[in-house]
Structures are given as structure tokens and as C-alpha cells.
Amino acid sequence: MATLSVPAAVPAVAEDCEQLRKAFAGWGTNERLIVSILAHRDAAQRRAIRRAYAEAYGEELLRAIGDEIHGKFERAVIQWTLDPAERDAELANEEAKKWQPGGRALVEIACARTPAQLFAAKQAYHDRFKRSLEEDVAAHVTGDFRKLLVPLVSAYRYDGPEVNTSLAHSEAKLLNGKINEKAYSDDEVVRILTTRSKAQLLATFNSYNDQFSHPITKDLKEDPKNEFLSTLRAIIRCFTCPDRYFEKVVRLALGGVGTDEDTLTRVITTRAEVDLKVIKEAYQKRNSVPLEKAVSKETSRDYEDMMLALLGAEY
Amino acid sequence: MATLSVPAAVPAVAEDCEQLRKAFAGWGTNERLIVSILAHRDAAQRRAIRRAYAEAYGEELLRAIGDEIHGKFERAVIQWTLDPAERDAELANEEAKKWQPGGRALVEIACARTPAQLFAAKQAYHDRFKRSLEEDVAAHVTGDFRKLLVPLVSAYRYDGPEVNTSLAHSEAKLLNGKINEKAYSDDEVVRILTTRSKAQLLATFNSYNDQFSHPITKDLKEDPKNEFLSTLRAIIRCFTCPDRYFEKVVRLALGGVGTDEDTLTRVITTRAEVDLKVIKEAYQKRNSVPLEKAVSKETSRDYEDMMLALLGAEY
Known part of the structure; x- marks a missing residue:
């Protein structure tokens, strides 16, 4: 389901490095060459290229790229070239530092990755920033968003397929009650959304649909301009229909x-x-x-x- | 600093298994033999014995032990024989399920282990219970204790030595202000204690001592019967003087x-x-x-x- 296309015969890592070096050399930069290499290598291959480039030329590949290209093209190439966990750490840090209610990077990293991938991003965060993701989110985000996002990025959810259907039934009811009271940031709503496993949440949302004849996201649409509600919907949709x-x-x-x-x-x-x-x-x-x-x-x-x-x- | 004593010449794993099998055999159990083996093997050795025992006799060692011995002796032998991460998972589950305000296992597992050890315990929790530690704590603990313990067991703290001294200064002041207002379960108190790294917290508590001329734990002693306050002190002491x-x-x-x-x-x-x-x-x-x-x-x-x-x- 990926779109990444890697050539059938991938050049040797050393050759990729040489070509990239050439793309950076002299006046002007060969942007097409950069794209033709990096945009067609998978994460393991890009990692190997970064390592070999640093060894061969004594300079970080990402720094060399940053010296040669700029703006949104630079951002795209660098973000892509990073390891998925490092990329998530970067995106999370950027969003945590200048938090705005419409932000979606933290939600996506917490809910559209596996628990193991989220943990890998947190490890990469330690390595890069010498702090934890949770402490930065807790320190920069405020109010109801903090109450929701800190546990969202903190929890190490269970990743198995087991589902407790009676629990799904009762928690769907509980969610419906809180939503009817417009208690959207209630402790129980936050607890369920931030700690239950993906499989358990899917069962809960299905039970909600069964019991109340429409999806939970519909009940969270009261006010389209309410950013907290749209964050709740984003969380649910990252689980149910990424x-x-x-x-x-x-x-x-x-x-x-x-x-x-x-x-x-x-x-x-x-x-x-x-x-x-x-x-x-x-x-x-x-x-x-x-x-x-x-x-x-x-x-x-x-x-x-x-x-x-x-x-x-x-x- | 450990007390565990392992003999200079450790018997082969197969021999340990045979001896244990003998200890269980026939009428009566040779308890001394069980202690003389298991209490003198380190975690890796006990793991090897469990694996070899199950292979040799088609029965889990811990189950065999449970069939032979009982009560507090059984509990001690089994708890010791478990891997540290599995043991923590067991202790955490037991305490979460029948939470009482004086409980200390969750605090110790969250604060007197390294972040990597806490994470290993959470992985073991998934394997054993098919749920996450945080969801069980969130589901069973209530009120201020839930507000404190869920983030406490959730956060993956930074484990490095770096310290931000001006942050330590300002957060010590913030803690003092909240304590003076008796706002012990305030969001900011919880945020600091549950997300900052051990090194950062030690700097904060030192700064508290410097600015206010006595340790923070002294200010948290207002009422010796207040279990929430004594939990806060336990958290701090697990970091400062385990x-x-x-x-x-x-x-x-x-x-x-x-x-x-x-x-x-x-x-x-x-x-x-x-x-x-x-x-x-x-x-x-x-x-x-x-x-x-x-x-x-x-x-x-x-x-x-x-x-x-x-x-x-x-x-």
C-alpha cells in the first residue's frame, strides 16, 4: 500500500553517495539527481546512505543537503531522508514547541503509528533533544489540550487483537453520556481514548454505532469551529479510518x-x-x-x- | 551493592534442573534444596533454568513450585524466580487491581527503576495480561491518585545527565508556591513529578532546598495521615534516596x-x-x-x- 518505488536494481550505497556528492558539487545543485536517488530508496537504504556518506566525506548528508537546497524543497528532502522515528521526533518537537490548537502531528504520531513505532519516536526524541516528548508536550501545551495530549503521547498501548466486548459496550455508553453532557474533556473520555488498545477502541466505536445508531464522530461535530472537538475526531479517525x-x-x-x-x-x-x-x-x-x-x-x-x-x- | 551471592562454580543448568526436580519428587518437598539453588542464581541464570526445566520435563518450573510449596514461602520463591520485568508486571497488576491509597509497588516501579526497566515491565505487562499497565491503572485507581499515578507509570522519562538549572530554579519555586497553597494535586505539581528526568528532578529538589532552606519532603509532611502527601514523598524519596x-x-x-x-x-x-x-x-x-x-x-x-x-x- 506504499507508493515508494525502489528500482529493481538498486545501485551500491557507495555509488549513491558519489552521485549525491556530484549533485552538490560546483556551482548550482543538481536537484533532479537528489530526487532521483533519495526519493527512490527505502528507510533502510537511506540510513545506509547517510552512514556511508558521513564516513566517506566526513560530513553529515543532511547538513550537506541543507547547504545546497532551501525552503520547502529542503524541508521535504530532509524530512523524507530521516529515519521514520527521527522524523516523528522532529515533527513532534516542532509542534510541541509552538503548539497551536489545530496541530495534528502529535495526534498522528500517537494514533496513526503502532505502539512500538511511537516508542521508537520517543527514544529518538531523547537522543536528539535530551528531553522526553512527554515533558515537552506537558510544558508547552495548556488547558484541555494538555489534559488530552500528554496521556495521548505517553501511553504505551497494548497492541494485540484481544477485545473485551462487554467493556466496549459499557465504555461506549459512558462516552455517549459524557458527550450528551458536552463534557468533552471529562477524565473518563480522556482515559478511554488515551489508554485503550486500538482493537478495543474499534470495538467501542462499533458498539457506540450499534447502541446509538450513528457514529461517535457525528456526535462530536456540534460546533465545527471547536478545535478540541475536531482534535477528538482526528484521534478517532486516525484509529478507525486512517x-x-x-x-x-x-x-x-x-x-x-x-x-x-x-x-x-x-x-x-x-x-x-x-x-x-x-x-x-x-x-x-x-x-x-x-x-x-x-x-x-x-x-x-x-x-x-x-x-x-x-x-x-x-x- | 547487590546482596545476591552466586557460587564461584555454578553447576550446569541441567544439573540445577535435576536437583530441583528431585526437591519436588516423592512425599514432602526439599525446601532447603530449592532455596540453596534458586536464591543463589542471578536473573540470567534463573531464566536459563526455567527454560531448560520446561524443555526437560514439559512443565513450567513456576507451576511445579506452586504445586509443592505454599503461602508466603511460595510467593517469595516465585517472585524471586521471575525475570525482573515480569516480576514488576505482576506486582503492578496486583496493586492496580486492588488499589489502596497506601500502595507503593506502582510508585517504586515507576520511580526506582530506570526508564528502560519501566518500559520492559510495561512490555511484560502486555505479554502477561493482554492489556496495558496504564489502562489498568487508569481503570482501577480513582481521584487524585489516578491523576498522579497514570502519568507516573506512563511517562518514558529522559534518562541522561543533562540538567537545566534555570528550569530547576523556576520549577522549585513553582512547587513551593503550590505546596504553600496546599494545592498538592495541582496539574503543575503532577506535571513536574511525572515527566521530568531524574537528573532534572534532583536539581529541582536541590534548588528547593537552597531557596527555601529545607527539603521539599519536609513541606509535604503537613498531615502524617494524608496518604496522598505520603505518596508524593515516596515518589521524591525513590528518586533522591532510594x-x-x-x-x-x-x-x-x-x-x-x-x-x-x-x-x-x-x-x-x-x-x-x-x-x-x-x-x-x-x-x-x-x-x-x-x-x-x-x-x-x-x-x-x-x-x-x-x-x-x-x-x-x-x-
Whole structure:
């Protein structure tokens, strides 16, 4: 379900490094060459290239890239080249430091990764920032959002398939009661959403649907401008339908006055090796236009090349 | 600083298994033989014995032990024989399920282990109980204790030595302000104690002492019967002076009307491979009597043998 395309015959790591070195050399930069290499290597291959590059030239590859290219193209190439766990650590740190209620990186990292991947991101966070993710979120986020996001990024959820159906039934009822009272940030709502396993939550949301004849997300739509409610919906949708969740994020990023490149880059770099093919299908279905075409219309030059390459567009 | 004594020439794993099998065989059980083997093997050796025993006899060692011995002796032998992470998972589950305000197992597992050890315990919890530690604590503990204990067991703290001294200064001040207002369960108090690294917390408590001329634990002593306050002190002492913290826990376990064997067993089995020697020194210093002597006075028979063996008593 990934869109990443790796050539059948991948060049040797040393050759990739040499080519990248050439792309950086002399006046001007060969951006196409950078894209043609890095956008077509998987996480393990990129890691090997970074290690070999640093050994061969005594310089970090990401630093060399930063010296050569700039702006949103630089951001996309660097974010993509990072290991998934390091990338998540970077995105989480950026969002925690300048928290705004519409932020989605923390929600996605907490809910659209496996518990093991979230833990790997937290380890990478320690290594890079010499602090923990939870302490930074707790220190920068305030109010109801803090109450929700700190446990959301802290919990190490169970990842197995076991489900307690009677618990799902009673917790669905409990959620419905709190929602009816408009007690959206109630301790019990936070407890259920931040600690239960994905399988258990899916059972709870299904039971909600069965008991109350419509999805829980519908009941959380009272006020479309209420950012706390839309964060709750984002959490639920990251668990229940990540493809449609990400489709919507991309649609809004492309659709506003001016494109939201940071968001577009985040979704494409974090999903290209996971499920971007399914997100593309959801996009086509919802918008009657291929995602590549929409991205191509809203972006340009090297940044466009990079996005299209990760989207698996045919050259 | 451990008290565990492993013989210079450790028998082969197969021989240990054979001896244990003999100890269980026929009428009656050879309890001394069980103690003489298991109480003198380190975690890796006990793990190897469990694996080899199950392979050789098609039966779990811990189940065989449970069939042969009973009561507090059984509990001590089984708790000791478990891997440290599994043992912590068991202790945490037991305490979470029947939570009482005086409980200390969760505090110790969250604060007197390294972040990596706490994480290992959470993984073992998933394996054994098919749920997460945080969801069980959140589901069973209530009120202020839940507000404190859920983040306490959830956070993956940074484990490095780096300290931000100006942050330590300002957070010490913040803690003092909240304590003066008697806002002991305030969000900020919980945030600091549950997310900051051990090194950062030590700097904060030192700064508290410097700014206000006495330790923070003294300010948290307002009412000796307030269990929430004594839990806060336990958290702080697990970070600042684990030897004196555990000395006191053992002293109270031995000192009441009737001995609290569960607590004694917990401290001795969890610390024998860590720092029980230092705890013994603290005990001798505080009580003018060796800990072995005090334990011997309050316990008997096979359970006494097991405790003394783990305490490193000379035979």
C-alpha cells in the first residue's frame, strides 16, 4: 500500500553517495539527481546512505543537503531522508514547541503509528533533544489540550487483537453520556481514548454505532469551529479510518487560499512507505481527480518533483 | 551493592534442573534444596533454568513450585524466580487491581527503576495480561491518585545527565508556591513529578532546598495521615534516596503488629540484585541492629531461609 518505488536494481550505497556528492558539487545543485536517488530508496537504504556518506566525506548528508537546497524543497528532502522515528521526533518537537490548537502531528504520531513505532519516536526524541516528548508536550501545551495530549503521547498501548466486548459496550455508553453532557474533556473520555488498545477502541466505536445508531464522530461535530472537538475526531479517525483521515488532511492542505506545504510534506513523507496508495485511492474517490494531479497543480519546481516522486507518479 | 551471592562454580543448568526436580519428587518437598539453588542464581541464570526445566520435563518450573510449596514461602520463591520485568508486571497488576491509597509497588516501579526497566515491565505487562499497565491503572485507581499515578507509570522519562538549572530554579519555586497553597494535586505539581528526568528532578529538589532552606519532603509532611502527601514523598524519596526510602519501607513492614510479609518480600526480591547491601547499611545505621537479625526475628522456617539467603546472610 506504499507508493515508494525502489528500482529493481538498486545501485551500491557507495555509488549513491558519489552521485549525491556530484549533485552538490560546483556551482548550482543538481536537484533532479537528489530526487532521483533519495526519493527512490527505502528507510533502510537511506540510513545506509547517510552512514556511508558521513564516513566517506566526513560530513553529515543532511547538513550537506541543507547547504545546497532551501525552503520547502529542503524541508521535504530532509524530512523524507530521516529515519521514520527521527522524523516523528522532529515533527513532534516542532509542534510541541509552538503548539497551536489545530496541530495534528502529535495526534498522528500517537494514533496513526503502532505502539512500538511511537516508542521508537520517543527514544529518538531523547537522543536528539535530551528531553522526553512527554515533558515537552506537558510544558508547552495548556488547558484541555494538555489534559488530552500528554496521556495521548505517553501511553504505551497494548497492541494485540484481544477485545473485551462487554467493556466496549459499557465504555461506549459512558462516552455517549459524557458527550450528551458536552463534557468533552471529562477524565473518563480522556482515559478511554488515551489508554485503550486500538482493537478495543474499534470495538467501542462499533458498539457506540450499534447502541446509538450513528457514529461517535457525528456526535462530536456540534460546533465545527471547536478545535478540541475536531482534535477528538482526528484521534478517532486516525484509529478507525486512517486513509480517509489523511485524505481529508491533504485535501484541506491543497484546498485553502495558498497551499499548506508543511502539512502536505508531513503527510506524504510519513505515509509514502506505509499506506499512501490507499490515501490516493480515497482522494480520487472523494475528489474525482488523482492526487498527483492536484499536487502538481498546487506545487512547482523541485518541490513538486519531490512530492510527485514520493507519490509514485510515473515519469 | 547487590546482596545476591552466586557460587564461584555454578553447576550446569541441567544439573540445577535435576536437583530441583528431585526437591519436588516423592512425599514432602526439599525446601532447603530449592532455596540453596534458586536464591543463589542471578536473573540470567534463573531464566536459563526455567527454560531448560520446561524443555526437560514439559512443565513450567513456576507451576511445579506452586504445586509443592505454599503461602508466603511460595510467593517469595516465585517472585524471586521471575525475570525482573515480569516480576514488576505482576506486582503492578496486583496493586492496580486492588488499589489502596497506601500502595507503593506502582510508585517504586515507576520511580526506582530506570526508564528502560519501566518500559520492559510495561512490555511484560502486555505479554502477561493482554492489556496495558496504564489502562489498568487508569481503570482501577480513582481521584487524585489516578491523576498522579497514570502519568507516573506512563511517562518514558529522559534518562541522561543533562540538567537545566534555570528550569530547576523556576520549577522549585513553582512547587513551593503550590505546596504553600496546599494545592498538592495541582496539574503543575503532577506535571513536574511525572515527566521530568531524574537528573532534572534532583536539581529541582536541590534548588528547593537552597531557596527555601529545607527539603521539599519536609513541606509535604503537613498531615502524617494524608496518604496522598505520603505518596508524593515516596515518589521524591525513590528518586533522591532510594536506600533510605526502602529502609523505611522494610522497617515499617517488620515493625507493625504482625509482619507485612508481602511488602518485605517485594523489597527483598526487587532489590537483592540491585542495592540491598546499601539498604542493609541504612537499616543498621537507623536501627542499630542488622537487617538479617530483624528479619530472622519476625519470620520463620522456609520463608525465613529464603529471605536470609537473598539478604546474603552467611550460612
